[in-house]
Amino acid sequence: MARIAVFDSGLGSLSIIQEMQKSFKSQIIYFADQQNYPYGKKSQAQLNRIMKKSIKLLHGFSPDFIVVASNTPSLMLNLSTSKIFDVKPPLKEAKKLSKSKHIGILATESAIRSKGMSKYIQKNISKSFKISKINGSKLVDLVESGKFLTEKKFCKKIIKKELKILVQNQIDVVTLSSTHLPFLKKYLEQEFPNIRFIDPGNIVAKKIFLKIKNTQSKRNSLKIFTSGNIKSFQSKLSKIGIKNKVNFLTF
Incomplete structure (x- = not known):
């Protein structure tokens, strides 16, 4: 029976959780760390402290795996291990789709300014491609609010x-490199019908499935926790069709 803990600073985790539930059955512990929202404006030192505390907290649920469902700490810190999955811009997929060879990475302010982002781009993109890093923090706020x-x-x-x-820059492929952003995908496609927007959720879900395919649960279950206002978060979840009880959790 697979048990997986998933966390970020709010609603973003749900875009990953939804893809996970499409791909396999498991027990999911979802922690929305709203007390520390937004990760996208935190320093590397602040994020490092938050990640260590969050991961230690979630180990209390004895999960098989933990998913850091946020691009910002995934890029700024070295978090990935055999037991921890992170989320990074799907540049390999973007390269395959781009005809103009100009790719946009839509991410938080901290992520686009980080050395981790620069190193990640250098590692995964050749000089024949042009990359534009775009601050999407205001779009993330549209979702979390x-x-x-x-x-x-x-x-x-x-x-x-x-x-x-x-x-203006003939960008034809954009990676949605904050887990909040897939909630805006319909808006984005309506406004920019000639641009492909890539959600990395199914890519992450496939990686996890390879690890748990022989230990799947009989059905999906979801336990939800927040470090923020329970009633407010419950109300937001209800509007997107999630009726699960929200519990308080903090470190």
């Missing part, structure tokens, strides 16, 4: 304003 559910016109306005660079 719940505005993507209630203020559609406002969301479209912000997306259009923040992503002018996509049209």
Whole structure:
């Protein structure tokens, strides 16, 4: 019976969890660390401290694996082990899809400015490709605030304003390199119909499946915890169809 703990600073984990539940059956412990939102504006030292505490906390549930469902700490820290999965921009897939050889990486402010991002790009992209790192922190806020559910016109306005660079620079593929961003994928595709937006969720889910395929559970189960306001988070989840009880958890 596979038990997997998944965490980030809020709603982002759900984009990974949804892909996991499509790919296999497991017991999932979901920790939305809203007390430390946003990861995207934290320093490397702050993130390192938060990650260590979160991972130690989640080990208390005796998971088989832990998923750090956030690109920012995944890029800024060396977190991946045999028991810990992280999430990074799907550049291999982007290279295959891009015809203009100009790829956009839409990520948080901290992630795009990090040395980890620069090293990751150098390692995975040849000089024949051009990469534009785009600050998507304001788009992440649209998701975590719940505005993507209630203020559609406002969301479209912000997306259009923040992503002018996509049209101006002939970018034809964009990686959604914050786990919050897949919740905006429909908006993005409507505004930029000629651009491919890649969600890494199914890539992460496939990696996990290879590890647990022989120890799957009989059914999916989901236990939800937050370090923030329980009622507020419960309300957001209800609006996207998740009725599971939310419990308080912090370190």
